Amino acid sequence: MSRARQPPLVTGISPNEGISWTKVTIRGENLGTGPTDLIGLTICGHNCLLTAEWMSASKIVCRVGQAKNDKGDIIVTTKSGGKGTSTVSFKLLKPEKIGILDQSAVWVDEVNYYDMRTDRNKGIPPLSLRPANPLGIEIDKGRFPQKDLEALFPGMSADFTSENFSAAWYLIENHSTTSFDQLKTAVVNLKKQANKKNEGSLAYVKGGLSTFFEAQDALSAIHQKLEADGTEKVEGSMTQKLENVLNRASNTADTLFQEVLGRKDKADSTRNALNVLQRFKFLFNLPLNIERNIQKGDYDVVINDYEKAKSLFGKTEVQVFKKYYAEVETRIEALRELLLDKLLETPSTLHDQKRYIRYLSDLHAPGDPAWQCIGAQHQWILQLMHNCKESYVKEQKGNSSLHSPMLDLDNDVRPSPIGHLSQTASLKRGSSFQSGRDDAWRYKAPQQVVFVEKLTKLVVSQLPNFWKLWISYVNGSLFSETAEKSGQMERSKKNARQRQNDFKKMIQEVMHSLVKLIRGALLPFSLREGESRQYGGWEMKSELSGQWLTHVIQTVRLSSESLTALEIPNDMLQIIQDLILDLRVRCIIVTLQHTAEDIKRLAEKEDWVVDNEGLTSLPSQFEQCIIHSLQSLKTVLDCKPGEASVFQQQKTQEDVCQLSIGIMQVFIDCLEQLSTKPDGDIDTAHLSVDVSSPDLFGSIHEDSSLSSEQRLLIALSNCRYLERHTFLNIAEHFEKHGFQGVEKITQVSMESLKELDQRLFETYIEFKADPIVGSLEPGIYAGYFDWKDCLVPAGVRNYLKEALVNIIAVHAEVFTISKDLVPRVMSRVVEAVSEELSRLMQCVSSFSKNGALQARLEICALRDSVAIYLTPESK
Numbered sequence: 001m002s003r004a005r006q007p008p009l010v011t012g013i014s015p016n017e018g019i020s021w022t023k024v025t026i027r028g029e030n031l032g033t034g035p036t037d038l039i040g041l042t043i044c045g046h047n048c049l050l051t052a053e054w055m056s057a058s059k060i061v062c063r064v065g066q067a068k069n070d071k072g073d074i075i076v077t078t079k080s081g082g083k084g085t086s087t088v089s090f091k092l093l094k095p096e097k098i099g100i101l102d103q104s105a106v107w108v109d110e111v112n113y114y115d116m117r118t119d120r121n122k123g124i125p126p127l128s129l130r131p132a133n134p135l136g137i138e139i140d141k142g143r144f145p146q147k148d149l150e151a152l153f154p155g156m157s158a159d160f161t162s163e164n165f166s167a168a169w170y171l172i173e174n175h176s177t178t179s180f181d182q183l184k185t186a187v188v189n190l191k192k193q194a195n196k197k198n199e200g201s202l203a204y205v206k207g208g209l210s211t212f213f214e215a216q217d218a219l220s221a222i223h224q225k226l227e228a229d230g231t232e233k234v235e236g237s238m239t240q241k242l243e244n245v246l247n248r249a250s251n252t253a254d255t256l257f258q259e260v261l262g263r264k265d266k267a268d269s270t271r272n273a274l275n276v277l278q279r280f281k282f283l284f285n286l287p288l289n290i291e292r293n294i295q296k297g298d299y300d301v302v303i304n305d306y307e308k309a310k311s312l313f314g315k316t317e318v319q320v321f322k323k324y325y326a327e328v329e330t331r332i333e334a335l336r337e338l339l340l341d342k343l344l345e346t347p348s349t350l351h352d353q354k355r356y357i358r359y360l361s362d363l364h365a366p367g368d369p370a371w372q373c374i375g376a377q378h379q380w381i382l383q384l385m386h387n388c389k390e391s392y393v394k395e396q397k398g399n400s401s402l403h404s405p406m407l408d409l410d411n412d413v414r415p416s417p418i419g420h421l422s423q424t425a426s427l428k429r430g431s432s433f434q435s436g437r438d439d440a441w442r443y444k445a446p447q448q449v450v451f452v453e454k455l456t457k458l459v460v461s462q463l464p465n466f467w468k469l470w471i472s473y474v475n476g477s478l479f480s481e482t483a484e485k486s487g488q489m490e491r492s493k494k495n496a497r498q499r500q501n502d503f504k505k506m507i508q509e510v511m512h513s514l515v516k517l518i519r520g521a522l523l524p525f526s527l528r529e530g531e532s533r534q535y536g537g538w539e540m541k542s543e544l545s546g547q548w549l550t551h552v553i554q555t556v557r558l559s560s561e562s563l564t565a566l567e568i569p570n571d572m573l574q575i576i577q578d579l580i581l582d583l584r585v586r587c588i589i590v591t592l593q594h595t596a597e598d599i600k601r602l603a604e605k606e607d608w609v610v611d612n613e614g615l616t617s618l619p620s621q622f623e624q625c626i627i628h629s630l631q632s633l634k635t636v637l638d639c640k641p642g643e644a645s646v647f648q649q650q651k652t653q654e655d656v657c658q659l660s661i662g663i664m665q666v667f668i669d670c671l672e673q674l675s676t677k678p679d680g681d682i683d684t685a686h687l688s689v690d691v692s693s694p695d696l697f698g699s700i701h702e703d704s705s706l707s708s709e710q711r712l713l714i715a716l717s718n719c720r721y722l723e724r725h726t727f728l729n730i731a732e733h734f735e736k737h738g739f740q741g742v743e744k745i746t747q748v749s750m751e752s753l754k755e756l757d758q759r760l761f762e763t764y765i766e767f768k769a770d771p772i773v774g775s776l777e778p779g780i781y782a783g784y785f786d787w788k789d790c791l792v793p794a795g796v797r798n799y800l801k802e803a804l805v806n807i808i809a810v811h812a813e814v815f816t817i818s819k820d821l822v823p824r825v826m827s828r829v830v831e832a833v834s835e836e837l838s839r840l841m842q843c844v845s846s847f848s849k850n851g852a853l854q855a856r857l858e859i860c861a862l863r864d865s866v867a868i869y870l871t872p873e874s875k
């Protein structure tokens with residue numbers, strides 16, 4: 001079952017204003033399936049169906065009748081769609097009164113109809129003079145279906161003005177229920193109308209009857225004269241007189257009607273000219289309209305008018321049309337040049353570029369405007385990148401003589417991991433390095449960092465439109481339906497396939513320029529000699545810190561993610577991944593180097609405040625410094641999608657391992673420097689004691705000065721803690737962050753630490769044991785004591801008591817610093833004293849009985865006093 005048709009919709013009327021009986025053309029949709037389907041047409045409320053001529057389902061021609069309203073809608077009614085609607089309106093103008101001889105630019109077209117009585121075409125008067133009811137009786141529309149009437153009278157019509165008029169159809173349709181008497185009356189009315197027309201002709205003759213009589217009398221007189229005289233003279237005279245009369249009559253008629261006839265001829269020529277102008281006004285006004293629309297920017301209107309003119313007059317042979325069409329082509333060529341200039345103008349938005357390309361395509365511009373635009377955008381992006389570099393290099397050189405805070409960050413005011421632990425805490429809480437910074441950030445940041453941020457922002461903002469323009473060029477979405485029909489889209493797609501390698505080179509050139517400009521600013525040593533002049537030029541007074549390099553890496557990563565989101569092939573972006581890898585490696589190297597410098601300065605921060613375990617803050621500061629450095633490298637060490645590990649290269653592993661070992665060695669050297677520094681070199685202004693410690697009962701004096709022996713003990717205590725805790729913790733952090741060769745780092749560092757510990761221990765034992773050992777021999781033989789001749793032992797002698805007191809003093813000093821060091825130190829001191837006492841006893845040639853008792857007493861007293869610290873050697 002077919003679906004119901006849509007109701008009629010009037011979308012246009014031409015002209016849209018005029019006086020009554022103006023011929024109009026109505027355009028729209030669903031205006032009927034044929035002449036018989038059209039059952040109603042009103043304009044401004046007046047029924048115009050009688051004059052309607054159905055042309056097609058989208059066009060109807062009719063004349064406007066005497067409407068009541070000045071302005072109204074156009075309503076079409078069809079059998080198939082019902083009553084319709086209108087989106088336009090018609091304005092009815094009041095006609096001006098025109099005299100019989102007044103000039104007028106408006107006339108009424110004559111309509112030919114077929115006269116059944118004379119069997120010939122004949123002009124009929126205007127519609128207002130046609131009788132609406134020719135029979136003169138009341139019309140009573142019957143209820144006979146229209147389809148049945150059409151089937152009953154095929155090829156005929158009920159319209160009495162039609163050549164195929166059928167009286168039977170007319171009577172059945174309009175007077176099917178009329179009585180016979182009324183039909184008789186209708187016959188009488190028709191006869192009267194016919195008599196009126198005949199009477200009109202007779203009245204015309206009667207009105208000129210006197211003129212006919214005068215002419216008849218004149219001709220009769222002439223005829224009689226000729227018969228009476230019969231002479232040639234009279235005949236010639238009368239003939240001459242007749243000619244003179246006729247000439248005078250002709251001259252008089254010409255004089256009287258010359259002006260009127262001249263006006264008529266002029267009006268006819270003007271009417272013809274106006275008719276031509278009206279009919280072809282589109283072409284004649286087109287050059288001016290093109291200029292006006294170009295000035296207003298209505299390029300779509302210009303293109304539509306040009307296509308219309310080209311289809312109508314592109315192949316015309318009429319000279320005047322050729323002349324005007326040539327003017328149109330001249331202005332269109334100027335429009336092509338204007339649009340091409342706008343297309344290649346930079347900067348411009350992607351929307352404008354697509355619009356101009358579509359316009360040029362519809363205007364059949366020569367060449368390939370889309371590819372020209374892509375090339376221009378490519379060169380513009382490259383120029384922007386190099387201009388950005390030149391501006392920042394020039395600004396850096398201009399400010400190089402001035403003291404700028406942005407240079408301090410890379411000199412001596414570089415952020416220290418020790419002095420900015422609070423900043424670390426804030427970073428851990430989630431405040432990224434880039435977010436939350438104020439406007440002062442740009443004044444603190446180095447020029448290279450600001451340049452990289454600006455450069456990447458520039459590329460990320462321009463490259464997406466460049467890439468999208470290429471995609472639109474490839475899939476043909478730059479062109480309109482007109483270009484698609486003309487085959488231009490297929491040609492463009494073919495050109496795009498042929499130019500894929502060229503565009504790939506463009507993208508690669510942009511990527512190479514981006515990477516080399518960043519390398520020139522941050523990694524100038526990675527450029528070749530010929531590239532340094534083009535991409536470098538920066539003043540490298542000092543290398544960027546790891547913190548700024550981390551920020552740069554984050555910036556480049558974000559740029560890479562943005563470009564990857566455009567679905568650019570990975571092989572084109574691989575060069576950016578290589579740059580990120582080099583920056584990450586460089587950031588790790590620089591961070592570890594700066595960490596070594598920070599650790600070297602830890603010696604200046606040693607305050608010698610000892611806690612209960614005999615430790616200062618130095619090991620903790622060292623560990624925190626390492627941890628902070630590794631935490632700052634966390635984002636650098638972590639691999640984003642598509643990135644390789646920084647330790648994939650063997651050389652990087654070796655460099656990082658050596659730097660890590662170097663950091664440990666720097667701290668070991670720092671410990672040695674602190675423990676062996678002469679007393680006069682110690683800055684005692686910042687030394688303090690931990691008064692809360694109950695074990696510090698006077699060994700460290702109130703004057704806050706430390707002896708060399710005390711510093712050695714503190715260093716030994718720190719070494720012991722480093723070996724058992726700190727170095728192991730640091731090794732765990734190295735492994736946690738993915739460092740390679742951690743075992744080697746730990747092994748070498750432990751060996752170096754043990755060597756330092758042994759040196760410091762030997763030095764301390766030398767300081768403490770040598771005086772005690774040296775006092776034994778003089779003490780034993782004090783007062784000319786002789787083992788062969790001595791008194792009965794009454795107790796140990798003073799030398800041994802003095803030695804024990806000195807040993808106790810050493811014990812107290814060590815115990816004050818670190819309880820854990822007491823066994824180690826005391827064992828070595830006792831061993832040294834035992835060894836010296838054994839040597840001295842062995843040197844005695846012989847003992848008397850009392851001497852032997854005395855010696856045994858003193859040896860046993862010493863043994864029992866230090867029994868807890870005896871070793872197999874000392875025993």
